[in-house]
Amino acid sequence: MIPVQFDYAAPESLEAAVKLLQENQTAQVLAGGYSVIQELKQGGSRPSLVVDLRKISGLKGITKAADGSIRIGAMTTYDQAATAADLQTYGAFSTAVGSIGDQQVRNWNAVGDATAYRDLACDLAAAALALEAKFSLTGPGGTRVLTADEFLVAPLGTALAPGEIVSAIILPPLAGRSSSAYQRFIHPASRYTICGIAAAVSLGPDGNVSSCRVAFASARSTVVLLPAAGAALTGKAPTPENIAAAAKAAGDSAVSEAATGDNLSRLMAQYAGSEYRAHLRSVLTERALTQAVAGL
Secondary structure, three states: OOOOOOEEEOOOOHHHHHHHHHHOOOOEEEOOOHHHHHHHHHOOOOOOEEEEOOOOHHHOOEEEOOOOOEEEEOOOEHHHHHHOHHHOOOHHHHHHHHOOOOHHHHHHOEOHHHHHOOOEOOHHHHHHHHOOOEEEEEEOOEEEEEEHHHHHOOOOOOOOOOOOEEEEEEEOOOOOEEEEEEEEEEOOOOOOEEEEEEEEEEEOOOOOEEEEEEEEEOOOOEOEEOHHHHHHHOOOOOOHHHHHHHHHHHHHOOOOOOOOOOHHHHHHHHHOOHHHHHHHHHHHHHHHHHHHHHOO
16 A cells, blocks of 8 residues: 555656656656655655656667667666676676566566665665766756766765656776676665675786776665775786785775765664674675676
8 A cells, every 4th residue: 555645657758757757846756666666655755746667668678889888778677687698797787686676576677766766875876886887867958978976976866957867877888808796795684785895897908907996885875986995906916815905995994874864874774883884895895806806
């Protein structure tokens, strides 16, 4: 039972959906639905209108561009993204979306749900941040593209302009020897990610790490980049000793997990203390980097 009353619309074009959002300032996008429906049932969200994107065919599917980048439509399901052949080389992303919920959730929910509902601390968001993905946003003024750093790390709700919809996630082409991995630790009852680490590594011609990005999920209501961990491995050989040093830097990183008014950080604090979560950051970073390096 949903105790909230609202109007419902299922437009068949992205332009129509944008117009509905523009005309209804308290409208809520339904992009798959699990997170939104859960919030509606709990009475935590009270939109005047729910705009369902499921009938918009242009938001579905995975395409590879001439430059090697991968475009994932916002209404592509988690399962489709997790099993797509073109995404298997993006290990962190395919693993992250393949670990969300159960099979039924992955068959029904779409990759746009996380961003439509502003669930920017999830597994998918960490992988997108580590891989330097881009987000295509369509609104009244047309389409614009933001980097993951701009979109995911922005204060909650500020990256999307009024009336804008996330229409696609764009993964950049993989340069040279590149690999990524995702590791997480979940709560045994809720299966919510207590700590998730996405790591992306590239090697230069000399065999040393030319680029390393490590992103942390479930710290607060946005994912967090751990630059100290990436810097600890960049320019060095990807040896177990150097990976261990990067993992230690991840654990030692000063991550603010108790931002004022941040519901997720308070929830995570109930699951695990800051010292334990710092330990998880270190352990999972070492595992993710080791797995990523093994795939080079």
